Amino acid sequence: MIRDPRSGCPIATTLDIVGDRWTLVVLRDLLVGKKRFSEFLASPEEIATNVLTDRLALLEEAGLVTKTPYQLRPKRYEFSLTKKGEALLPTLQAMCRWANRFIPGTWTPPESFMRRKVK
Template sequence: MKLRSNCPLNIFLDLVGDKWSLLIIRDIFMGANTYSQFLKSPEKIASNLLVDRLKKLQSYGILNVIADKQDSKIKHYYLTEKGIDLYPILAEMMNWTQKHIKVDFHTLSEEMLSEIKQLEPPKHSENYRKKYRVKLEKLLTENQ
């Protein structure tokens, strides 16, 4: 990967700072893990952008993929440890938005915000990481 600068924030933004990458990561945290589920996201990502971002996130080691045991045409995307570590960042971005922008949030965001508020930081982050790892183990076990 060619870096524009050695600034940590710039590197982060180059890796996952585009709108669609962050929304795909959000969707995975909330339980989506297939191409068709990502297409149903409220933001309506175009299929060509979805394919591009899934490949990009895989190439950076943020996502991985496994074929469905029952139907090899279906692929399940999941977060690597590097991807799971993005949870507190997304949580804080959502908290900031809820604090400063007064709108009705869609169900997916409300669900994640509700989970975030159940525990105070940094506990919510570690709790969610554990919860996601349990989901991930189940997915991998079912498709081995």
């Protein structure tokens, strides 16, 4: 479920979930295989732990991510995309193509990411 959608507009409601500066980066990391909190923290964007915790909770609440414990003491989780989360792959690929075309200096994503298809 979405936290307080501002309207029924599909763009606005999507942005209510993924429209901040961190959520799409977390989704990108999930799409390239990161699963654990420490792996997300190692990304070059240097997300703060409290922000990462909040974004993972938001993604779980929205049904885009599930978490599974991999360690009980202390309790630690692995995160994975649901089908709903995985369905955002073409959107992120399109954003990469757009940025590479119009924003000089952007990284070229790995071919494995760009050729990947939704499961």
